[in-house]
Amino acid sequence: MPSPAEEDWRYVAVPGSLSNLQIPRSPGADPTRSTYESLLGETTGRADIVDGHVSGVAGSNIAQLAESDVSWYEPAAPVDRFAAAASAFGGSGVVVSADAGEIVSQPLFVSIEAATPGVVSIPRLLVVGAEASAVDVVVEQRSPDGFESLVLPDVEVVAGRAARVSVTVVQNWGDQTTAVGRHRLRADGGASVGFAEAGLGARFSRLHLTVDLVGRGADARISGTYFGDADQTLDYRYFMNHLGPNTTSEMFLKGAVAGAARSVFTGLIRVDPDGQGTNAHQTNRNLVLSDSAEAHSVPNLEILANDVRCGHGSAVGPLDEEQRYYLMSRGLPAPRADRLQVLGFFEESLQRFPNQKLEPMLRAAAMAKYDRVAS
Amino acid sequence: MSTSALTITDLTVRLGDLQILRGVDLEVPFGEVHALMGPNGSGKSTLCHALMGKPGYEAAGSARVDGAELLGLPVDERARLGLFEGFQYPVEVPGVALRELLDEMAAVGGSEISDRGAASAARLDMERFLDRPVNAGLSGGEKKRSEMLQLGALAPRVAILDEIDSGLDIDAVRDVAEAVEGMRGPDLGVLVITHYSRILRYLTVDRVHVMVAGRIVASGSSELAEDLEASGYDALVGEHDAGSEAVVSESFLDGL
Numbered sequence: 001m002p003s004p005a006e007e008d009w010r011y012v013a014v015p016g017s018l019s020n021l022q023i024p025r026s027p028g029a030d031p032t033r034s035t036y037e038s039l040l041g042e043t044t045g046r047a048d049i050v051d052g053h054v055s056g057v058a059g060s061n062i063a064q065l066a067e068s069d070v071s072w073y074e075p076a077a078p079v080d081r082f083a084a085a086a087s088a089f090g091g092s093g094v095v096v097s098a099d100a101g102e103i104v105s106q107p108l109f110v111s112i113e114a115a116t117p118g119v120v121s122i123p124r125l126l127v128v129g130a131e132a133s134a135v136d137v138v139v140e141q142r143s144p145d146g147f148e149s150l151v152l153p154d155v156e157v158v159a160g161r162a163a164r165v166s167v168t169v170v171q172n173w174g175d176q177t178t179a180v181g182r183h184r185l186r187a188d189g190g191a192s193v194g195f196a197e198a199g200l201g202a203r204f205s206r207l208h209l210t211v212d213l214v215g216r217g218a219d220a221r222i223s224g225t226y227f228g229d230a231d232q233t234l235d236y237r238y239f240m241n242h243l244g245p246n247t248t249s250e251m252f253l254k255g256a257v258a259g260a261a262r263s264v265f266t267g268l269i270r271v272d273p274d275g276q277g278t279n280a281h282q283t284n285r286n287l288v289l290s291d292s293a294e295a296h297s298v299p300n301l302e303i304l305a306n307d308v309r310c311g312h313g314s315a316v317g318p319l320d321e322e323q324r325y326y327l328m329s330r331g332l333p334a335p336r337a338d339r340l341q342v343l344g345f346f347e348e349s350l351q352r353f354p355n356q357k358l359e360p361m362l363r364a365a366a367m368a369k370y371d372r373v374a375s
Numbered sequence: 376m377s378t379s380a381l382t383i384t385d386l387t388v389r390l391g392d393l394q395i396l397r398g399v400d401l402e403v404p405f406g407e408v409h410a411l412m413g414p415n416g417s418g419k420s421t422l423c424h425a426l427m428g429k430p431g432y433e434a435a436g437s438a439r440v441d442g443a444e445l446l447g448l449p450v451d452e453r454a455r456l457g458l459f460e461g462f463q464y465p466v467e468v469p470g471v472a473l474r475e476l477l478d479e480m481a482a483v484g485g486s487e488i489s490d491r492g493a494a495s496a497a498r499l500d501m502e503r504f505l506d507r508p509v510n511a512g513l514s515g516g517e518k519k520r521s522e523m524l525q526l527g528a529l530a531p532r533v534a535i536l537d538e539i540d541s542g543l544d545i546d547a548v549r550d551v552a553e554a555v556e557g558m559r560g561p562d563l564g565v566l567v568i569t570h571y572s573r574i575l576r577y578l579t580v581d582r583v584h585v586m587v588a589g590r591i592v593a594s595g596s597s598e599l600a601e602d603l604e605a606s607g608y609d610a611l612v613g614e615h616d617a618g619s620e621a622v623v624s625e626s627f628l629d630g631l
Contacts, residue, residue, distance in 0.1 A: 321430070326466035328450035329427050329459075330476065330525060331484050337451070340479055344470030344508070351470075 002080045009080075011264045011296050012235050015204050016178055021120040021150050027053045028116030036140045036170050037109045039357050046109040047094040052121030052151075054092055061135065062108055065093040065124055082152050082180040085122065093124025093154070098133035100160070107136040107355060114177060117147035124154045129163035129191075137167045138355055142201070143174040155183040159191035161215065166194030166354035170362070173202035175230070181207045189215025189244065194354040198362045199226030199234045199255070200369070206235040213240075213247035213275075223352035224253035225362065227369045228261030228293070235264040240282070242275035242308075251282035254349040256342065256366075257293035258373035266298040269312070271305045278308040286316045287345055289373060335374065342370050378442040379404045380564025381533045386436035388418075388425040388589075395421045397589040398436070403533065403564035408555065410575060410600060411568045413586035414608040419568045420463060422586070423537045427460040428453050441532045455484060457532030461522040461539060463568075468509040473521060476509050477528055488528050495527030499554060516547030523554040534558065535566045540574040552577035572600040587611050 001017065002009040027050035037046070045059025054064045098104050112123045129135050143149055151173065159165040173179050179202050187193045199205060211220045220240065228234045234257075240249050249269070257263050265284045286295035299312035319338055327337035346366045350359050381403040388396035395418045403409045413419050425432040428450040438445045445453045468476065481488040496502045501517075501524050510518050519539060526534055536555065540548045552574050555565060567578065575583075575597060583600045585593040585608075592611055593599060603611075 322466045323468055325427075325429055325450060326462065327468065327476070327479075329454055329462075330480050331451055331454040331529065332479055333451045333483070334449070336479060336483065340471055340476070341468065343475075344468050347470030 002082075008237065010266075011262070012204075012206065012233055014178065014180070014206075016148060016150065021118060024051045024053070024116055024119045024121065027051050027055045028119070029113075031055055031111060031113060034109070034111050034140045034142070036138065036358060036361060037111065039361055040107050040109060040138060040355070041357070042106050043109050044104050044106040045096070047111070049093060049110065049112045049123040051114060051116050051119055052092055052123050054094055057094060059108070061098060061104055062094055062096050065095045065126060083182055085120070085152060092122075093126065095126040095128065096135060096137050097128045098130060098135040098163070100130040100132060102130070102133045104133070104135040107138050110137060110139045112139060112141045112151075112153060114143035114149040114151050114173070117149060120150040120152065122152045122154060125156070127155075127157045127165055127167060129159045129165040131160040132162045133160070134164040136355055138170070138358065139167065140170040140172060141179070142172040143177045145174040146176060147174070148176045149178070151177060151179045153179065153181040153183075155181070157183075157185040157193055157195070159185075159187045159193045159218075161188045162190040163188070164192045168195075168353055168355045168358060169197045170358065171197055171199045171201055171205055173205060175201070175203055177202050178204045179206065181205075183207065183209045185209070185211045185220065187211075187213050187215065187218035187220060190217045191215065192219040192221070194221045196223040196353040197226075198353075198358075198365075199224065199228070200365055202232065202234070204233045204235070206237070208237045210239045211241060211249065213242050213244055213249060215244045216246055218244055218247045220249040221352065221354070222249070222251040223349050224255070225346050225349045225366060226253070226255035226263060227258075227346075227366050228255070228263050229258040229369055229373050230261060231259070232261040233263075234261070236266070238265070238267045240267070240269045240280060242269070242271040242278040242280060245274060246277035247275060248279045249281070251284075252349055252352050253284045254286070254345060255295065256287040256289055256345070256370070257295050258289040258369075260290075260292040262293065263295045265296070266300065267312070268300040268302060269310055270302040271308050271310065273304045275305045276307045278305065278310065280308070280310045281312065283313045285314070285345075287342065288316060288318055339367070339370065339374065343367060378439070380407075380441060381566065382437070382439045383426075384437040386422070386425070386434060386438055388421055389433045390421065390431060395589050396425065399586075399589070399591055401584060401591060403566050405532075405564050406559070406561045407581040408559060408565040408567065408578065409582045409584060410580045411566055411584050411586060412570070412572070412600060412603060415570065417586045418589040419586055420537055423460055423535050423568060426453070426458060426535060454529070454531075459526050459529055459531035459534045461519070461526060461534060461536035463538035463541060465510045465518040465522055467511040469511050471509050472506050473509050473524070474505040477505075477525070480525070480528060484529065491530055492524065492528030495524045498527070498557065499524050515542040516544070516550065519543065519547065519551050520554065523551065523558075526558065530562075532562065533564050533566070535568065537568045538570065539567055540569055540571065548574050549577050572604045575600045585611060
């Protein structure tokens with residue numbers, strides 16, 4: 001198993017072991033209804049993946065991933081046992097696609113569930129937006145509380161020239177689920193990729209995200225909101241590669257930790273020698289709500305070009321005393337003032353999510369966690 | 376016997392080891408607008424924070440709003456008793472729209488706060504700011520107008536407006552002065568804290584108090600402000616330089 005001695009796994013230790021988990025041959029249960037799906041209203045298409053197996057696909061622009069859907073991505077050497085397992089055993093999943101010039105007007109919804117105790121599942125999602133297309137995908141990941149499972153979600157997003165592709169992931173795993181996700185986004189010339197994750201659940205959730213801005217003028221908007229409590233670990237390793245000229249990116253993640261939870265954000269902006277004219281920024285702010293919680297925030301820059309604008313901001317700290325005083329001076333009792341401050345803290349990142357229909361429920365879910373830890 | 380809006384009696388305030396206010400007596404009757412002037416570091420902002428109950432300010436003596444004692448109460452209770460502090464540097468609350476803050480204020484203090492907030496927003500031409508985050512990205516003048524809007528919504532008994540004209544251009548000073556004039560009424564006493572007499576060209580004050588080294592050293596009609604403009608604070612400071620050590624220290628703290 002990977003250990004914190006390795007730079008890529010610094011600060012975290014993965015609970016449990018791979019060896020006693022089984023890969024199921026079929027879904028262990030029927031799909032359940034997602035409350036997030038109902039927020040979207042009309043969808044263009046939808047799919048259910050249970051225990052790593054597709055159990056239903058409906059609508060247009062979405063299909064079961066076939067053997068012939070060769071990954072666009074140059075298969076990199078697996079960096080750890082999880083990536084090795086995903087490339088060896090992964091396969092079942094769905095592909096969302098938009099043809100050249102096609103503007104898919106309604107979002108697509110993909111439900112990913114882990115329903116069976118003691119199994120490892122490797123759900124896959126491939127999103128391909130051809131030239132000048134537009135498509136928006138929403139994913140909810142969930143499992144029941146109380147039983148151990150390991151999920152290795154694998155997401156690839158390809159935005160062709162001038163395409164606009166966005167993916168929002170609601171991470172709602174149960175309290176004994178370990179998730180180790182690898183997501184890769186690629187944007188060709190003039191394309192724009194959006195990715196957002198709301199990290200709410202799981203005992204241990206790690207997301208390794210790589211964004212390759214390949215073509216001239218490609219753009220990435222990456223946002224995130226996370227809230228860990230109890231003994232949760234939420235671990236984000238984000239890599240933004242500016243490979244082409246005049247590429248732009250913004251990463252904006254905000255999170256809170258309470259109880260004995262821990263969060264990690266390491267973000268790397270890497271500008272290739274060909275990435276002249278890059279404009280990149282990353283922000284990560286963390287609210288630490290208890291003495292035993294901890295948040296690590298490690299922004300990094302690696303710049304190999306000489307005409308770039310790159311910046312990063314990082315903060316870890318408790319609730320702001322000046323805001324509390326100001327809000328109390330307007331008659332708000334301290335608990336109410338703090339709650340409003342927390343609401344605003346999350347709102348700043350939730351407002352950047354590509355699909356704003358999810359915002360009310362994500363906001364409510366984050367605040368429900370806050371209300372539990374504040375009471 | 377009718378009570379005043381604000382009655383301060385022998386107020387002393389310490390901030391850490393520093394004795395900043397050394398026995399302040401001040402009264403603002405209902406319906407009046409008073410100005411509190413004084414050089415940097417004389418303790419004007421300290422008075423404001425100590426009355427509001429900012430953590431770290433240890434106050435003794437008495438400060439009453441409409442007869443009710445403030446000292447010892449949490450900040451929010453002082454606000455609900457009718458004290459309003461208009462901040463010199465209004466605090467940014469990222470991600471919280473002004474409308475949401477007004478809703479919270481109304482949830483605590485009553486639905487009439489929403490109605491008055493809407494009316495104030497219209498009067499101050501601030502409606503477009505209701506859906507923007509509180510104070511974030513606003514100019515100095517816009518922040519002060521946002522404070523005036525919240526003042527109008529809360530309808531306090533006492534409004535203390537700290538350095539209400541600092542950092543504003545002359546048009547913004549006039550706007551703020553007009554807003555204060557618009558608030559004037561029989562149920563409110565206003566204390567305007569200012570370093571310069573500039574705002575007093577646009578604002579009619581009933582009385583001017585001068586604070587030096589943690590004490591009120593002079594009180595008088597608005598002509599006092601004109602005299603100060605002509606002669607500066609130096610004459611008054613010279614008479615009261617016993618407290619100069621604290622004066623220097625507090626202005627140092629203000630800069631942090």
